[in-house]
Amino acid sequence: MDQFLSPGALTVLERRYLKKDQSGALLETPEDMWRRVGKNIAEAENLYGGGAARYEQEFFRMMSSLEFLPNSPTLMNAGRRLQQLAACFVLPVEDSLDSIFESVKETAIIHQSGGGTGFSFSRLRPSNDIVGSTGGVASGPVSFMRVFNAATEAIKQGGTRRGANMGVLRVDHPDIVSFIKAKEDPKELVNFNISVAVTDLFMDAVEKGGDYELVNPRTGKASGKMNAKEVFAMIVEAAWKSGEPGVLFIDRINRANPTPHVGEFEATNPCGEQPLLGYEPCNLGSINLSRFVLRGPGRSIDRVALEKTVRLGVRFLDNVIDMSRYPVESIDRLAKGNRKIGLGVMGFADLLVRLRIRYGSPESLETAEDLMGFISRTAWDESRRLAEQRGPFPNIKGSVFDRPGTAPVRNATTTTVAPTGTLSIIAGCSSGIEPFYSLSYTRQVLNGVQIPELNPLVREVATEEGCFSEDLIEFIKNGGDIKERADVPEKVRALFVTAFDIGPEEHIKMQAAFQKHTDNAVSKTINLAPESSKDDVAKAYLLAYSLGCKGVTVYRSGTRAEQVLTCKSPLYC
Numbered sequence: 112m113d114q115f116l117s118p119g120a121l122t123v124l125e126r127r128y129l130k131k132d133q134s135g136a137l138l139e140t141p142e143d144m145w146r147r148v149g150k151n152i153a154e155a156e157n158l159y160g161g162g163a164a165r166y167e168q169e170f171f172r173m174m175s176s177l178e179f180l181p182n183s184p185t186l187m188n189a190g191r192r193l194q195q196l197a198a199c200f201v202l203p204v205e206d207s208l209d210s211i212f213e214s215v216k217e218t219a220i221i222h223q224s225g226g227g228t229g230f231s232f233s234r235l236r237p238s239n240d241i242v243g244s245t246g247g248v249a250s251g252p253v254s255f256m257r258v259f260n261a262a263t264e265a266i267k268q269g270g271t272r273r274g275a276n277m278g279v280l281r282v283d284h285p286d287i288v289s290f291i292k293a294k295e296d297p298k299e300l301v302n303f304n305i306s307v308a309v310t311d312l313f314m315d316a317v318e319k320g321g322d323y324e325l326v327n328p329r330t331g332k333a334s335g336k337m338n339a340k341e342v343f344a345m346i347v348e349a350a351w352k353s354g355e356p357g358v359l360f361i362d363r364i365n366r367a368n369p370t371p372h373v374g375e376f377e378a379t380n381p382c383g384e385q386p387l388l389g390y391e392p393c394n395l396g397s398i399n400l401s402r403f404v405l406r407g408p409g410r411s412i413d414r415v416a417l418e419k420t421v422r423l424g425v426r427f428l429d430n431v432i433d434m435s436r437y438p439v440e441s442i443d444r445l446a447k448g449n450r451k452i453g454l455g456v457m458g459f460a461d462l463l464v465r466l467r468i469r470y471g472s473p474e475s476l477e478t479a480e481d482l483m484g485f486i487s488r489t490a491w492d493e494s495r496r497l498a499e500q501r502g503p504f505p506n507i508k509g510s511v512f513d514r515p516g517t518a519p520v521r522n523a524t525t526t527t528v529a530p531t532g533t534l535s536i537i538a539g540c541s542s543g544i545e546p547f548y549s550l551s552y553t554r555q556v557l558n559g560v561q562i563p564e565l566n567p568l569v570r571e572v573a574t575e576e577g578c579f580s581e582d583l584i585e586f587i588k589n590g591g592d593i594k595e596r597a598d599v600p601e602k603v604r605a606l607f608v609t610a611f612d613i614g615p616e617e618h619i620k621m622q623a624a625f626q627k628h629t630d631n632a633v634s635k636t637i638n639l640a641p642e643s644s645k646d647d648v649a650k651a652y653l654l655a656y657s658l659g660c661k662g663v664t665v666y667r668s669g670t671r672a673e674q675v676l677t678c679k680s681p682l683y684c
Contacts, residue, residue, distance in 0.1 A: 115177075115539075116141060116537070116539070117536075117539050117564075117567075119536050119564055120536055120537045120538075120539060121141070123533060123536050123537060124141050124144070124537060125137060127183075127187065127533070128144060128183075128186050128187055128537075129141070129143075129144055130143075130144075130147075130191065141175075142175065144186065145171050145174045145175040146171055147189065147190040147191075148170070148174065148181070148185060148186055148189040148190065149166075149167050149168070149169075149170035149171035149174060150167045150171075150190060151189040151190035151194075151434060152166075152170055152181075152185070152189060152427055152430045152431060152434055153165075153166040153167035153169075153170055153430070154434060155429075155430035155431075155433040155434050156430070158433055159500060159501050160500075166426070166430075169423055170423070170427055173420060173423055173424070173427070176402070177399055177402065177537070177538045177539065177540075178398065178399055178402045178403075178416075178420050179396060179397070179398050179399065179420055179423070179424050179427070180396065180397060180399070180531075180534045180537060180538055181196075181394070181395070181396040181427065181428070181431065182196075182197075182198035182394060182395040182396060182529070182534070183198065183225065183533060183534065184196050184197060184198055184224070184225040184226060185198075185394065185396075185431055187225055188224070188225060189434065193224055193225065193436070194434070194435065194436040195224035195225055195226065195435060195436055195437070195438060196394055196431050196434060196435035196436075197226055197392035197393065197394045197431075197435055197437065197442075197446070198226060198227065198380070198392075198393065198394060198395050198529075199226060199227045199228070199229065199380030199381065199385055199387070199392065199393055199395075200221055200226050200227070200228050200229070200380070200387065200390075200391070200392045200442060201228070201229040201230065201231075201377075201378045201379070201380070201387035201388065201389055201390070201391055202214045202217055202218060202221075202228055202229075202230055202389065202390065203230075203231075203389030203390065204230050204231065204232055204234060204235065204255075205234055206234050206235050206236055206328065206329060211235075211255055211258070214230065214259075215258060215259055215262050217438070217439050218259060218262060218263065218274075218276075219262055219263075219265075219266050220438045220439065221274075221438050221439075222263060222266045222274030223266050224438050226392070226438075227274065227275040227276065227277075227380055227381040227382075228274070228275075228276050228277070228380075228381070229276065229277035229278075229279065229378040229379050229380050229381060229387065230259065230276065230277065230278055230279065230378055231279045231280070231281075231308070231377035231378040232252035232253075232255065232256060232278060232279065232280050232290075233252075233279065233280055233281040233284050233308065233328060233377060234328050235249075235251065235252045235255060235328065236249045236251075236327065236328060236329040237249065237251055237252075237284065237285035237286045237327060237328075237334075238250055238251025238253075238254070238286055238289070239251070240285075240327065240329060251286045251289065252280055252284070252286055252290065253286065253289050253290055253293050256278050256293070256300060256303060257299075257300065259276060259278075259302075259303075260276070260300050260301065260302050260303055263275075263276060263302040264301075264302060274302060275302065275304070275381040276302055276303045276304070276381055277303070277304050277305070277306065277378060277379055277380060277381045277382075277383065278290075278300070278303045278304070278305045278306075279305070279306050279307075279308050279359060279377065279378040279379070280305075280307060280308065281307075281308045281310070281361070282307050282308060282309045282310060282313045282323075282342065283310065283312075283313070283323065283324060283325050283326045284325065284326070284328065285325045285326075285327060285334050285335065287307070287325070287337075287342065288342070288345065290305065290307070290356070291307065291342075291345050291346055291349050291356060292345070292349060293305060294349070294353055294355050294356075295349065295352070295353070297353070304355065304357070304381055304382070304383070305355050305356045305357070306355075306356050306357040306358060306359045306379070306383060306662065306664075307346055307356050307357075307358050307359070308359045308361035308377070308378075309358050309359065309360060309361065310361060310362050311360075311362045311363075313339055313342075313343075314339075314360075314656055316339030316340075317339045317340055317343045317653075319339075320338075320339075320340050321338070321339060322336040322337060322338050322339065323336065323337065323339050324336055325337060343649070343652075344645075344649075346358065346652075347645050347648045347649045347652065348645055350648050350652075350665050351643075351644075351645045351648045351665075351667060351670075352670060353670055354664065354665060354666040354667065354670060357383060357662060357663060357664035357665075358652055358655075358662060358663055359379065359383065359386075359661065359662040360655075360656055360660065360661055360662060361376065361377075363659070363661055364376050364386045364632070364661050364662075367630070367661070368386075368511075369449075369510050369511045369512065369523045369524060369630070370388070370449055370506050370509075370510045370511075370523055371510075371511075372506075372509035372510065373388060373445075373448070373449065373506055373509075373510075374388040374389060375388070376388065377389070379632070379662070380393070382529065382530050382634045383632065383634060383662050383664060384453075384455075384527050384528060384529050384530070384631060384632045384633055384634035385453060385527055385529075385631050385632065386631060386632060386661070387451075388445065388449075390439065390441040390442050390444075390445050391442070391445045391446070391449065391451070392435075392437065392442050392445070392446050393451050393452070393453050393524075393527070393631075394428055394431045394432065394435065394452060394453070395428075395452075395453040395454075395455060395527055395529050396424050396427060396428050396431075396452075396453070396454055396455070397454075397455045397456055397457045397529060397531050397534055397543075398417070398420055398421065398424060398454070398455070398456050398457070398486070399456075399457055399458045399538045399540050400456050400457065400458040400459050400461070400462040400482070400540075401458035401461035401462055401465065401538075401540045401541070402416075402458070403416055403417045403420075403462070404462060404465040404466060406465075410465065410466050410467060411466070412462070412466070412482065414485065417485070417486070417489075418485075418489050421454065421486055421489040421490055421493065422489060422492075422493040422496075424454050424490075425452065425454060425490050425493040425494060425497070425522075425525060426493065426497065428452035428453075428454060429450065429452060429494075429497055429501075429521055429522060431452075432446055432447060432450055432452070433447075447505065448504065448505050448506045449504055449506050449522075449523040450504040450505075450521060450522045450523060451522060451523045451524045451631075452522050452524065452525055453524065453525075453526060453527025453529065453630075453631055454486070454490055454525055454526050454527070455526060455527050455528040455529050455531070455543070455629075456482075456483075456486070456528060456543070456544065457531040457534060457535045457538060457540055457541065457542060457543055458535070458538065458540030458541055459479070459541065459543070459544045459545075460541035460544075460545065460546050460547050461540050461541045461568060462478075463475055463478065463606075464568050464572060464606050464607070465568075466478070467602070467606065468606075469605050469606060469608060470546045470547075470608050470613065470621075471546070471608060471612075471613045471614075471617035471618075471620075471621065475621070476620055476621060476624045479544070479621060479624040479625055480624040480625075480627055480628065483526075483528075483624070483625050483627070483628040483629060484627070484628040486526065486628070487525070487526050487628040487629070487630070490525040490526055491520065491525055493525075494520045494521045494522045494525050495518045495519070495520055495521070497521035497522075498518070498519040498520050498521040499519075501521060502519075502521075503519035503520055503521060504520070504521060504522060504523050506523070507519060507520070507523075510523065524630035524631050525630055526628070526629045526630045526631065527629065527630070527631040527632065527633075528543060528544055528625050528629055528632075528633040528634055528635075529543060529634050530542060530543045530545075530634040530636075531543045539567070543634055543635070544621060544622070544625055544633070544635060545610070545635065545636065545638075546608060546609060546610050546612075546613055546638075547566060547607070547608070547609045547610065548609060548610050548638070549609050549610075550565065550566045550569055550587050550593060550607060550609065551564070551565050551566070551587050551588050551589075551590060552564055565584070565587065565588055566587075566607075568607075569583075569584065569587055569593070569607065570584060572603060572606065572607075573599070573603065576600060576602075576603050578598060578599050578600060578603060580598070583596060583598070583599065593607050594607075610638035611638065611639075611640045611668070613638075615637055615639065615643075615647050615648075615650060615651040615654070615665075616650070616651075616654060618635065618637045618638070618651070619637060619651055619654045619655050619658060619660065619663070620654075620658065621635065622635040622637075622655065622660050622663070623655070623658035623659055623660050626659055626660050626661060627659065632660075632661040632662060633660070633661070635663075635664075636664055636665070636666050637651050637663060637664065637665040637666070638665075638666055638668065639651075639665055639666065639667040639668065640667070640668060641667060641668050641669045641670075643667050648665050648667075651663060651665055652665075
């Protein structure tokens with residue numbers, strides 16, 4: 112079965128996922144890895160009456176067929192010494208040196224185990240505020256972010272990847288301007304993504320052109336005012352220059368909080384798609400949609416097979432919660448108290464091509480909403496089934512599910528749309544819900560390793576539509592645009608749109624379509640061409656807010672010295 116893995120997939124697996132001895136020699140094949148993970152996760156069945164042998168085989172089949180893959184720490188660590196299987200965590204940062212450096216220590220432990228971390232620095236007193244215990248002045252959130260950044264730099268994640276962080280600051284924090292500008296120097300905070308937590312009050316003030324209050328978190332009192340449009344313009348300009356900061360619509364995120372009695376959301380995981388409470392982890396997994404197309408006349412989605420995989424995926428992820436060895440006791444307690452899982456998708460752009468639907472078209476938006484609705488309904492139904500067999504999540508009393516006539520559920524959340532950067536390489540599909548970046552590109556992974564890739568669907572579709580030639584393949588490999596080929600039918604040329612063929616509005620509408628049926632949030636980069644304006648960025652942020660997204664990230668190509676994907680077309684290199 113390993114012969115179906117691409118050269119890029121094998122490179123990634125060999126360098127990061129497969130077991131090695133002390134000399135670096137491989138001790139397992141990809142098939143061995145699938146079996147190791149399947150066996151380990153199926154062991155959780157023994158906690159609930161047995162059936163481990165059956166599910167070991169089911170889990171193995173689902174992964175080895177590349178229909179579903181769990182997040183990277185599960186693939187790396189299941190059945191091995193670390194046994195830390197969660198992808199992401201949020202750690203609290205309170206306004207004291209003890210709390211700050213306790214979080215730094217816990218961050219190091221988590222990164223060493225293969226996880227990523229998110230933090231809100233909004234509770235820290237602003238720079239130049241008083242420090243009562245010493246009579247000195249505070250250095251502010253940005254200075255402490257540098258401490259976390261330095262600690263991350265010193266830790267190699269489980270020997271396989273560098274740690275990743277999300278830093279969040281509320282828009283009403285007095286240090287918001289220095290936070291917005293914190294990454295103007297590309298050498299600053301290199302291990303952080305940063306996002307501004309914007310409130311409904313702020314967005315209302317942006318629309319009206321008015322001022323909003325800054326609040327000192329130490330006192331809880333107003334400490335000044337700023338013009339919302341001016342601050343919004345700063346966010347837009349910084350994002351236009353470097354892709355950061357992103358924005359999180361924090362009030363909307365908290366309105367969707369299933370366990371408000373446990374705590375409120377202040378931050379997310381490093382890619383922004385998973386709002387989490389302090390000390391809460393989440394384990395994610397993604398269904399490869401490209402595997403669920405019924406060929407022949409009247410191409411359609413194989414919903415029977417998809418339903419089976421959704422149900423099995425929910426069970427797999429619920430098992431992961433029990434099998435994971437969490438690095439901090441507080442995390443273990445909240446993981447098992449809320450039992451959040453995040454089942455998502457990848458290969459959506461591939462699915463659309465196989466269905467002969469143009470990404471960004473009205474039909475593609477309808478497909479997205481219908482598909483994610485089906486996945487969500489199925490996932491919740493399976494969570495209710497598991498609750499009948501295993502009991503509901505322990506913190507259900509006081510949650511949004513604690514209502515008369517509401518059936519108990521096993522998990523506080525069931526769905527998340529993650530970016531799936533590395534997983535999509537393994538699965539040989541497009542990442543997350545993103546459009547194709549390019550039809551021919553070089554992917555930079557793993558400490559500078561570069562993997563040239565040609566979208567395999569070009570060969571597949573050209574063959575099926577009777578326009579295949581080796582000349583066409585060579586033309587695209589060398590950076591040519593398929594839209595320039597008169598020998599390719601218009602309907603085929605229209606299918607192969609890339610990120611820069613799609614306007615910001617279409618990008619946002621796609622994110623919003625998936626968000627309608629996603630419990631947590633949706634990772635989606637709004638890729639902009641180099642010539643895009645600041646106004647394009649501003650419109651994207653405002654549209655994302657109006658359409659119900661929980662956050663948004665833009666990236667204007669070419670604005671970072673190192674980016675994950677680079678294409679051969681000179682316009683976008």
